[in-house]
Amino acid sequence: MFTGIIEAIGTIKQLQVSAQGARIVIDTGALDMADVKLGDSIATNGICLTVIAFDAKSFSADVSTETLSRTGFAHYQVNQRVNLEKAMLPTTRFGGHIVSGHVDAVAKIESINDTGNSTDYWLEMSEEIAPYIAEKGSITIDGVSLTVNALEANKFRLTIVPHTAEQTIMPNYRQGSYVNVEVDVMARYIERLLLKQNSNQTNASGVTESLLRQSGFIKN
Template sequence: MFTGLVEGRGTVHLLEPNGSAIDLTLEIPELIIHEAHIGDSVAINGCCLTVIEINNSFLKFQAGSETLAKTNLGLLSVGDQVNLERPLAANGRLGGHFVQGHVDGVGSIKSIDQDGEWITMWFDVPQELALQMVPKGSVTIDGISLTIVECQPTAFSIALIPHTLEVTTLGQKQVGSVVNIETDILGKYVTKLIPITLDGFNERR
């Protein structure tokens, strides 16, 4: 379990094809590498992966075909930066929201509007993900816990403060960039128990 509060950014050092999977080696900040162990879970752009090898300041992970199909990890190149978070400690503060590290799908940046130091971003997402979102609700974008401002049938917006833009990869993104999306777990259970059609979604808007 994670919170969506990014602890640092890693840099892609090596990408190695491994059948239908890839082996992903990241250069990791000292804060995270200092306490890393084989078998640990780490959220990489919001996707929970397992540490399989430690070498000085590098951690190695494996991403299978399902992960590559559901996330943006298969689009990474050497030198790209990714958001990192270790799991929530049992005695830790829940500063964001409950994040499972199970990416539901990807979205793409529709627009970026600057207002002083703040930025409003709109994201295009599949209908089934938009149905699980509400204004002022939580969403995880590339592992970052954020608050939704507005919702549309296939899009939503967020407002980003300068700190978030500085310490995460969102400040490096452009229109068209692909991002990982994990909706709030409460929204998933609601749509499972009370099916909502797209027509119903439009009526609520």
């Protein structure tokens, strides 16, 4: 599990893609590798990767064909910068939201507009993920915990303050850039509860659509 608070910006040193998947080597930049062990998880642009080799300044990971097909890895190149976050500890301050490191979709940036002391990013919203995105709800973009500030028919807006931009790869984004999207895991669980309610099974939990609507999880 991760929090969506980026710890360092890394750089892709090697990327070898084959029909069986890929092997990636990441220069970890300022990321503290002192407590990293083989088998640990490091979120790389929001993708949970398992460390198979490492040293003080880098780590290697294997990437499955499933990950290649569902994430922005198809567009990645050597020397590309990536957001890095080590898996959270029980003692970690929870500054973002619950992030699993399992990417749901890839979105394209439609427009970037400076708005004084912040920057607005409008991103496309595919039908696959649209039901899970809510105004003022949480979303993860390339591993960064963010808030959805506006919704339209097929897109959503993020407003990025300078500190977030400085700590992430967002200044590298351009119109047409592709990013990894992970929706709020709570939306997935709510969907599951509603599916169960609408089936013939008994809803022993007592969670109903009416209750979720009253609690603000569902908007009219």
